[in-house]
Amino acid sequence: MIQIQQLRKTYTGKTVIQIEDLQINAGETIGVIGNNGAGKTTLFRMILDLIRADQGQVLLKEKSVAEDQEWKNYTASYLDEGFLIGYLSPEEYFDFIASLQGMSKKQLTDSLQQYTEIFNGEILDTGKFIRDFSKGNQNKIGICSALMQKPELLILDEPFANLDPSTQIRLKAHLKSLNATGLTLLISSHDLNHVTDVCDRIILFEKGRIIRDLQKDEHTLRELENYFAL
Numbered sequence: 212m213i214q215i216q217q218l219r220k221t222y223t224g225k226t227v228i229q230i231e232d233l234q235i236n237a238g239e240t241i242g243v244i245g246n247n248g249a250g251k252t253t254l255f256r257m258i259l260d261l262i263r264a265d266q267g268q269v270l271l272k273e274k275s276v277a278e279d280q281e282w283k284n285y286t287a288s289y290l291d292e293g294f295l296i297g298y299l300s301p302e303e304y305f306d307f308i309a310s311l312q313g314m315s316k317k318q319l320t321d322s323l324q325q326y327t328e329i330f331n332g333e334i335l336d337t338g339k340f341i342r343d344f345s346k347g348n349q350n351k352i353g354i355c356s357a358l359m360q361k362p363e364l365l366i367l368d369e370p371f372a373n374l375d376p377s378t379q380i381r382l383k384a385h386l387k388s389l390n391a392t393g394l395t396l397l398i399s400s401h402d403l404n405h406v407t408d409v410c411d412r413i414i415l416f417e418k419g420r421i422i423r424d425l426q427k428d429e430h431t432l433r434e435l436e437n438y439f440a441l
């Protein structure tokens with residue numbers, strides 16, 4: 212599904228991404244972790260062709276994201292509130308996303324029903340614009356707008372950040388249920404418990420490089436805790 216080849220990005224002489232070779236198969240759930248500034252968001256932005264590489268390339272289904280548009284048909288993402296439109300209500304924003312997807316009103320209504328628990332009565336019918344929601348509730352709007360696109364590839368940057376514990380638990384359950392349907396999931400998180408709970412493979416970054424690539428087993432959480440404790 213994803214191939215990353217000799218990918219490099221440098222800002223003012225500092226290399227922030229340097230990945231020789233990374234392969235992610237369809238249906239894998241990948242947790243990308245690393246301390247602040249490790250390069251997680253930059254990598255996601257490069258996969259989504261929001262940042263161009265200085266060298267190397269990202270291939271989705273064997274086509275370069277920089278040269279071919281097809282990936283946009285099966286990829287959804289939410290990285291930050293820059294993905295939202297602050298002057299719309301959540302309903303207007305979901306309508307907009309649904310229209311891009313060619314969804315009918317009924318499909319949209321049915322789709323939003325699935326997120327009732329995640330919304331927790333705080334998102335729909337509030338009469339507020341997105342700009343006036345709390346950061347956590349803005350996250351819910353962005354994440355659910357990505358989920359409702361039913362992508363083959365879903366990329367979420369720190370999806371659990373700013374969410375209350377109930378929503379974190381509900382979102383984890385939802386992501387796990389999607390995994391069972393064959394979704395390829397790429398998430399970053401600073402929460403080692405969440406990331407090892409949801410993901411089957413953990414990629415650990417340091418200064419833009421992959422320093423561990425772990426298939427999850429019963430030792431993974433302890434190994435990661437030991438790494439970050441040092």
Ligand SMILES: Nc1ncnc2c1ncn2[C@@H]1O[C@H](COP(=O)(O)OP(=O)(O)OP(=O)(O)O)[C@@H](O)[C@H]1O
Pocket residue numbers: 222223227245246247248249250251252253254
């Ligand atoms: N536009 C930019 N100009 C200069 N440096 C940048 C730019 N964007 C990112 N960087 C640098 O690239 C490095 C990686 O940043 P990135 O945001 O990808 O890290 P991250 O792992 O997502 O961090 P965090 O956990 O804090 O979100 C950092 O040193 C950051 O300062």
